[in-house]
């Protein structure tokens with residue numbers, strides 16, 4: 586079941602997006618098993634390649650505070666687009682390393698929601714196990 590409290594918190598984080606170039610705001614939030622939340626929003630830059638996605642910012646914030654994959658209960662990623670916001674390829678590569686394969690990932694826009702996992706989003710992934 587999709588955690589509506591986590592999704593709503595991600596929508597609140599969306600308000601903090603810095604997206605003057607795309608005007609495509611994204612919010613994200615990591616929830617840990619001990620009840621902590623780590624917030625993220627997309628942050629763009631005039632040098633577009635330096636922009637960073639909301640879900641990476643949220644997961645990096647969690648890791649920066651000592652959280653590790655086994656501590657993470659779920660991740661929510663939300664947008665205001667016509668379709669739900671699936672993570673970009675770069676984020677999928679980050680998430681496959683920093684989340685457990687079966688950690689719930691909630692994707693939502695204002696009208697629809699779905700639940701997935703990084704294993705479903707990035708099958709046959711390249712990970713540290715391949716090195």
Ligand SMILES: [Zn+2]
Nearest residue numbers: 638672673676
């Ligand atoms: Zn991304």
